[in-house]
Amino acid sequence: xxxxxxxxxxLAPQNSxxxxxxxxxxxxxxxxxxWVWFFGWGIVFNIVIASATALLAEVMMLYLRxxxxxxxxxxxxxxxxxxxxxFCLPPTTPWWITVTGVAFAIIxxxxxxxxxxxxxxxxxxxxxxxxxxxxxxxxxxxLPPRQLMEDGQFPTAWAQLVAILTxxxxxxxxxxxxxxTPLDVMRTxxxxxxxIAEITAxxxxxxxxGYGWEWIGNGVLLGGIWLIYKKVIRWQIxxxxxxxxxxxxxxxxxxxxxxxxxxxxxxxxxxxxxxxxFIATDPVSASTTRTGRLIYGAGIGFLIYAIxxxxxYPDAVAFAVLLMNMAVPLIDRxxxxxxxxxxx
Numbered sequence: 354x355x356x357x358x359x360x361x362x363x364l365a366p367q368n369s370x371x372x373x374x375x376x377x378x379x380x381x382x383x384x385x386x387x388w389v390w391f392f393g394w395g396i397v398f399n400i401v402i403a404s405a406t407a408l409l410a411e412v413m414m415l416y417l418r419x420x421x422x423x424x425x426x427x428x429x430x431x432x433x434x435x436x437x438x439x440f441c442l443p444p445t446t447p448w449w450i451t452v453t454g455v456a457f458a459i460i461x462x463x464x465x466x467x468x469x470x471x472x473x474x475x476x477x478x479x480x481x482x483x484x485x486x487x488x489x490x491x492x493x494x495x496l497p498p499r500q501l502m503e504d505g506q507f508p509t510a511w512a513q514l515v516a517i518l519t520x521x522x523x524x525x526x527x528x529x530x531x532x533x534t535p536l537d538v539m540r541t542x543x544x545x546x547x548x549i550a551e552i553t554a555x556x557x558x559x560x561x562x563g564y565g566w567e568w569i570g571n572g573v574l575l576g577g578i579w580l581i582y583k584k585v586i587r588w589q590i591x592x593x594x595x596x597x598x599x600x601x602x603x604x605x606x607x608x609x610x611x612x613x614x615x616x617x618x619x620x621x622x623x624x625x626x627x628x629x630x631f632i633a634t635d636p637v638s639a640s641t642t643r644t645g646r647l648i649y650g651a652g653i654g655f656l657i658y659a660i661x662x663x664x665x666y667p668d669a670v671a672f673a674v675l676l677m678n679m680a681v682p683l684i685d686r687x688x689x690x691x692x693x694x695x696x697x
Contacts, residue, residue: 590639
């Protein structure tokens with residue numbers, strides 16, 4: 354009697370690449386809705402431009418490399434890179450800046466290293482760092498939340514679209530209405546020897562972090578927990594990133610609460626939560642061992658706090674992720690689990 358047995362593996366994977374990428378995109382929807390409520394429709398236009406650029410760059414590179422185009426486009430990895438990068442951009446970023454960042458992410462950070470599964474650096478963060486270094490003025494022109502502006506002063510969706518396409522805001526100067534982010538304000542004012550209580554009296558600060566930013570953080574947190582529940586990401590990296598930020602932030606806050614921001618501020622201002630659940634968890638550029646994920650995430654979290662507090666950039670997510678990406682081969686080498694029947 355014959356018992357036909359197919360070749361291993363015998364269990365179908367629960368998550369295909371397309372399913373994982375689609376769930377990542379769905380998990381970002383709550384944060385996107387909150388973002389639109391506070392900062393307008395600019396992020397939606399940025400996502401459309403970034404996604405179109407990512408698909409065109411993906412098709413071009415797949416064609417040049419002789420790879421199957423349709424199968425790779427349907428895995429949605431290029432769209433995820435584009436959306437994550439768009440989440441980091443000011444809502445009125447000129448279109449050509451978005452195109453430059455996404456094209457660099459797909460062409461240089463992804464395909465020149467061999468495509469999906471081979472890139473040592475997170476493509477979205479590589480593209481973002483290029484933009485941050487190349488266009489520092491445009492990358493800091495953030496709109497304040499619409500609730501902090503007088504009626505009729507906040508740019509409409511049409512005005513934001515015109516600003517993205519032409520670089521000029523109709524009827525107003527973008528420089529006149531753009532404001533520093535809460536992280537920028539905190540950094541600058543602390544440098545002028547003002548206390549935390551004086552700084553956070555500014556209406557740009559809410560109960561936990563930056564006004565508006567804290568609610569976007571809640572949306573990111575909701576989507577991130579759902580990703581862990583659906584087993585799209587492992588819990589080790591998000592928990593380690595958050596611990597890496599919160600432990601030093603708590604220590605210095607308890608040491609001198611008048612000159613160090615609270616742990617909640619570091620958590621709910623900027624891109625800390627987006628990094629913990631959506632960026633640092635990139636399955637290609639992150640550490641692959643259980644212990645390695647904890648070390649990798651903790652390193653990112655500590656670097657975020659260190660660069661914010663003593664470095665040159667107020668929000669340090671991209672630099673922290675890329676620096677720890679470089680350390681991943683070493684982390685994986687020394688945290689490799691022992692194979693059964695072999696010495697470690």
